[in-house]
Amino acid sequence: MATRVPGPLTLQETPAPERQVVASVQGLTRRFGERTVLDRLDLEVARGEFIALLGRSGSGKSTLLRALAGLDGEAEGGLSVTGSVAVAFQEPRLVPWKRVHANITLGLAVPNPKENADAALAEVGLSERAGAWPLTLSGGEAQRASLARALVREPDLLLLDEPFSALDALTRITIHQLVLQLWSAHRPSVLLVTHDVDEALLLADRVLVLDAGRIAHESVISAERPRHRDHPDLTSLRTTLLSALGVSPEGTS
Numbered sequence: 001m002a003t004r005v006p007g008p009l010t011l012q013e014t015p016a017p018e019r020q021v022v023a024s025v026q027g028l029t030r031r032f033g034e035r036t037v038l039d040r041l042d043l044e045v046a047r048g049e050f051i052a053l054l055g056r057s058g059s060g061k062s063t064l065l066r067a068l069a070g071l072d073g074e075a076e077g078g079l080s081v082t083g084s085v086a087v088a089f090q091e092p093r094l095v096p097w098k099r100v101h102a103n104i105t106l107g108l109a110v111p112n113p114k115e116n117a118d119a120a121l122a123e124v125g126l127s128e129r130a131g132a133w134p135l136t137l138s139g140g141e142a143q144r145a146s147l148a149r150a151l152v153r154e155p156d157l158l159l160l161d162e163p164f165s166a167l168d169a170l171t172r173i174t175i176h177q178l179v180l181q182l183w184s185a186h187r188p189s190v191l192l193v194t195h196d197v198d199e200a201l202l203l204a205d206r207v208l209v210l211d212a213g214r215i216a217h218e219s220v221i222s223a224e225r226p227r228h229r230d231h232p233d234l235t236s237l238r239t240t241l242l243s244a245l246g247v248s249p250e251g252t253s
């Protein structure tokens with residue numbers, strides 16, 4: 001009969017999962033004329049984490065996202081991204097003269113683009129609109145198409161620049177659930193730019209506040225908590241984040 005080694009010894013032998021960095025920003029500075037928008041900013045994005053980036057209007061959130069997306073050749077400092085990046089913007093930016101399906105496969109360099117696009121459209125619940133023209137889509141459908149276009153590239157880093165802000169409240173709730181579902185299934189690292197503290201608390205496991213060109217505040221949220229905005233653990237975090245944004249909980253600056 002085999003002799004069992006007591007449990008704790010076995011547990012200690014299990015190595016902790018290594019934290020892999022997907023994107024690293026060191027001392028990133030971006031000036032527009034006299035104005036320094038990003039000022040020696042440091043940031044690391046770990047594989048699979050969901051970061052929400054908050055900040056007052058004009059604080060440089062989109063500027064940082066553009067730099068991470070490789071869309072800004074004029075930022076100074078260190079920036080490295082391991083793997084592929086996909087971006088979804090506030091406005092879905094679909095090509096109007098190509099049908100939805102062709103928008104998803106546009107520039108897609110994989111062996112079976114059609115099959116991959118079919119799968120991505122099915123995942124976002126848009127299979128029936130595959131043959132539609134982008135201008136005939138509702139706002140929510142267009143944003144789903146935009147998510148499918150980003151996901152079909154299986155990005156290591158998914159950058160979302162306020163993709164839900166133009167949607168009505170009900171559609172937003174549905175898309176939030178969809179994003180969480182897609183994130184669990186594909187596990188990209190996500191950097192979501194948003195103005196909405198509740199959205200950040202609902203979706204992210206790390207919330208950052210950008211101020212004066214740097215990451216001025218960070219809140220880490222337990223990944224195990226139920227993801228609904230009325231969870232009691234989130235009340236004090238909400239107050240902290242609003243205060244980091246210079247807003248009192250009652251909504252007055």
Ligand SMILES: Nc1ncnc2c1ncn2[C@@H]1O[C@H](COP(=O)(O)OP(=O)(O)OP(=O)(O)O)[C@@H](O)[C@H]1O
Pocket residue numbers: 032037055056057058059060061062063064
């Ligand atoms: N191409 C540009 N030329 C000049 N100034 C720019 C340019 N792009 C951004 N800026 C300026 O940089 C600052 C930061 O802009 P950015 O769009 O990154 O802010 P943001 O935090 O995303 O704002 P919002 O929340 O309002 O979208 C703003 O003052 C903006 O006017």
